[in-house]
Amino acid sequence: MNIPESRPPRVTELFTEAAVREIDARLIAAVGGDPYVLMQRAAWAALDALRQRWPRARTLALVCGPGNNGGDGWVLARLAEDAGFDAWVVSLRADESRGSVEAQRARRDWHGRSLVWEDDPDGTAESLALADVVVDAVFGIGLRRAPEPLHAALIEAINRCERPVLALDLPSGLMGDSGTAPGAAVRADLTVSFVAAKCGLYTGQGRALSGRRVLSNLLESAAEAAADPLPPAAFALSVSALEQALPARDLNAHKGDSGHVLVLGGDSGMAGAALLCVRAALRSGAGLVSLGTRAEHAAALVAAQPECMVRGLEAADELDAMLARASVIALGPGLGRGEWAQSLFARVLADSRPRVLDADALNLLADAPRTLSGAVLTPHPGEAARLLGVSTAEIQADRFAALAQLVQRYTCAVVLKGAGSLIGAPGETPRLIDAGNPGMAVGGMGDLLTGVIAALLAQGLPPFEAAYTGALLHAAAGDLAAGEGGERGLLPSDLLSPMRQLLNDAGAAALPGNRSPARDRGGRA
Numbered sequence: 001m002n003i004p005e006s007r008p009p010r011v012t013e014l015f016t017e018a019a020v021r022e023i024d025a026r027l028i029a030a031v032g033g034d035p036y037v038l039m040q041r042a043a044w045a046a047l048d049a050l051r052q053r054w055p056r057a058r059t060l061a062l063v064c065g066p067g068n069n070g071g072d073g074w075v076l077a078r079l080a081e082d083a084g085f086d087a088w089v090v091s092l093r094a095d096e097s098r099g100s101v102e103a104q105r106a107r108r109d110w111h112g113r114s115l116v117w118e119d120d121p122d123g124t125a126e127s128l129a130l131a132d133v134v135v136d137a138v139f140g141i142g143l144r145r146a147p148e149p150l151h152a153a154l155i156e157a158i159n160r161c162e163r164p165v166l167a168l169d170l171p172s173g174l175m176g177d178s179g180t181a182p183g184a185a186v187r188a189d190l191t192v193s194f195v196a197a198k199c200g201l202y203t204g205q206g207r208a209l210s211g212r213r214v215l216s217n218l219l220e221s222a223a224e225a226a227a228d229p230l231p232p233a234a235f236a237l238s239v240s241a242l243e244q245a246l247p248a249r250d251l252n253a254h255k256g257d258s259g260h261v262l263v264l265g266g267d268s269g270m271a272g273a274a275l276l277c278v279r280a281a282l283r284s285g286a287g288l289v290s291l292g293t294r295a296e297h298a299a300a301l302v303a304a305q306p307e308c309m310v311r312g313l314e315a316a317d318e319l320d321a322m323l324a325r326a327s328v329i330a331l332g333p334g335l336g337r338g339e340w341a342q343s344l345f346a347r348v349l350a351d352s353r354p355r356v357l358d359a360d361a362l363n364l365l366a367d368a369p370r371t372l373s374g375a376v377l378t379p380h381p382g383e384a385a386r387l388l389g390v391s392t393a394e395i396q397a398d399r400f401a402a403l404a405q406l407v408q409r410y411t412c413a414v415v416l417k418g419a420g421s422l423i424g425a426p427g428e429t430p431r432l433i434d435a436g437n438p439g440m441a442v443g444g445m446g447d448l449l450t451g452v453i454a455a456l457l458a459q460g461l462p463p464f465e466a467a468y469t470g471a472l473l474h475a476a477a478g479d480l481a482a483g484e485g486g487e488r489g490l491l492p493s494d495l496l497s498p499m500r501q502l503l504n505d506a507g508a509a510a511l512p513g514n515r516s517p518a519r520d521r522g523g524r525a
Helices: 017-030 035-053 068-082 101-109 121-128 149-160 205-210 271-283 295-304 320-325 339-349 360-367 381-388 392-397 399-410 445-458 463-485 492-509
Strands: 011-015 059-064 086-091 113-116 133-137 165-168 190-194 212-216 234-237 260-264 288-293 309-312 328-331 355-357 413-416 422-424 431-433
Touching (some): 011 017, 035 212, 113 121, 260 271, 271 295, 288 320, 355 360, 360 381, 399 422, 445 492
Parallel strands (some): 086 113, 133 165, 234 431, 260 288, 288 309, 328 355
16 A cells, blocks of 8 residues: 655645545546445555554554445454454444445444444443554545534544544544534544545644544556546645755855845834844845834844844835835834824835735735735734635635635735645645644744745745745744744744754755855855
């Protein structure tokens, strides 16, 4: 079976449930038209993955539902028993007559121990705690609503048993397209996804519920692959996708080659947000960084970051000289929404330079929506909700759909932040960031991201590429920083050194012959 290496790929193609069904149908045709062949292959793939993850496991409890996902579980029980495991199946009597022909066949082929939930719910739940590993085979793709009460009880029993959980294809209760769970949902330690990677495993609640993910495409030969593969709905990017993300710098490069970022923000009492943005832009390789802020903050900010050119601004007409020197504008960190902010906002939107809008700049945009070709917007779910005039819950209910609506309304690159951040732009296949951690849910992280993206724009990356590369760099740096000191208490400034390290590692990969930048020094002031 096709079980991937432990090192994640640079890019993973993600598919909708409809596309997965089409791929599955093509594969069934390629193997002679018998769906049971794929059910057996899925079970073998799951057993191989289980052995790799838990090599000492000897007892398995398999919780099986009514459909083909349950059929995969019944077949896995039989294969595990044949391989020397002590396996038993838990199911509902209400499901006995339901399911496809293949699922019914899988149920009939199992001759081992079976427990019926309705006969003894408490005793059956207790049996799960006796297993070395519990296998979730209740629901796969196709779920459109919260699980019914009996299935929800099975799912909650899996979550309460405090045993390692292997989910087949999807954690039961999770929607494969949106990554949302409208009701009870299994919290898995490992999810083995079949045929193709599902969008919902990589964003929203899917990242939290799926645990480690592996993919088996169920192919046994190249001849079984479709000659005309379906296009993916999105590409998931891992940290290794940063390799060669930026071209190597010429040995005679100067600061002007790396662009000039102008940060605008830091209203009264909010200078810290602007400072974080400035520091991120500097550490992400911008050649020059200027800051326009409230005059009361200028002296303190120069002292805090002498590499930044700081100017106190009290009116938008004072911006012209700064704009004339800038190649990219970052608007929003600590901007506020008062008259000062509104005047800067109006002046920047009248300018044609590449722009990154975040925080209160997005709130001001929501008050007066307009298209912003060439810009990058970086909303979190609450800001995205205001930009679209909906609730935050509606954004999170289908993040891919929300991203598409934002791109359509504002005609520019958009980073929809959150677990599994999504990046889209007109005419582009969305990117998903398969990195980041809960420790990054702290004030100031978004200001940092704004500076990163602005710096990449200044160095010549197009808006969409700068948006997804910046989001990946930001998330990967968060993972490195959390690896050193833990997630709890992680601060935005903790990411600055890892960001620089990751960028230089990526730049080194782009050097001819992997030339070491530490040995080949050059450039001029």
